[in-house]
Amino acid sequence: MSRPAVKIGRQSIGGKSLLFILGPCVIETPAFTRRMARKLHKICQDEGVQFIFKASYDKANRTSINSFRGTTVEDGCALLAEIGADLGVPVTTDVHSPEDIEIAARYIDILQIPAFLCRQTDLIVAAAHSGRIVNVKKGQFLAPWDVKNIGEKLKNAKSAGFFFTERGATFGYNNLVADMRAIYWMQQLNYQVVFDATHSVQRPGGAGDRTGGDGELAPVLARAAVAAGCDGIFIETHENPAKALSDGPNQIPLRQLPKLIRQLKGIRNEILR
Structure with missing residues (x-):
């Protein structure tokens, strides 16, 4: 089964419905990742929504040197491409360097720029030149209007399409706050905006040798x-x-996802009436 072409925002793969990006934080094992993708595909079919499957091949910014990171860019992206083709869903993953992008772009539909790297010009330009859609996670250290400079980099590099993901702002030590005004302000710049519900509840480094959170x-x-x-x-x-x-402290238990999807669809339908 081939993966559908990816369109974003109000012209997303769901039309006027929400764009859902769902999946585990990291590729723990190939078997785990395939199982999660199948379960998410079934949930989304049952709830009548389309989704993009996500999983990171490498968590390059873990708090501790001893933390689990994942697999290689080649193995991870090949696995995601295989999953996407089997289920007929687009796939996305983080990229961390222009060298990673050269490999990932052969497999991945949407390249995600991590929040901590969102101002790295060489990375942004390489992602734009890849011909893939780019999702830039807004850094916790940026104001909403600061993404305009990132958008200009992507436009200048002739990006095939891009959007931004809001994921909270630094609020003192080991804490984030989600300012919903940021969604409006970034949309006023004519950018499409995804909200990252799970990373917005992180407590970065809050558990000492790992990140805590309020899942x-x-x-x-x-x-x-x-x-x-x-x-x-x-x-x-x-x-x-x-x-x-x-x-783990930030991720939503899979069993809770169907109810949440129904709630989000209901809210979306109300605001579009």
Whole structure:
């Protein structure tokens, strides 16, 4: 089965419906990743939504040197491409260097720029030149209007298409705050905006040698972001977040996802009436 062409924002693969980007934080094992993709595909079919499957091949900014990171760019992206082709869904993953992009662009539909790297000009330009759609995670250290400079870099490099993902702003030490005004302000710049519900509840480095978080608040923020008019929702989910190898405290248990999707669809339908 071939993967559908990716369109973004109000012309997304779901039309006027929300763009859903769903998956585990990292490729823990190939078997785990395939299983998660199949389960998400079934949930989304049952709930009548289309989605983009996400999983990182490498978590390059883990808090501790001893933290699990993932696999290689070649193996990880090839696995994601295989999953996408089997299920007929687009796939996305983080990229960390222009060298990574050369490999990832052969397999991946949407290249994601991590928040900590969102101002790296060489990385942004390489992603634009790849011919793939680019999702830039807005850094926690940026104001919403600061993304205009990133957008200009992408436009100047003749990007095939891009959007931004809001994921909270630094609020003192080891804490983030989600300002829903950011969605409006970035859309006023004529950018499409996805809201990352799970990374917005992180407590970076808050658990000492790892990142903590308030995963129970992720559905709350997701509902608020849809009410604020975001173009899509990014959610990391896991069968058992307590046993996840990365970002477990922030991920939504898979069993809770169907109800949340129904809630988000309902809110979206109301604001489009």
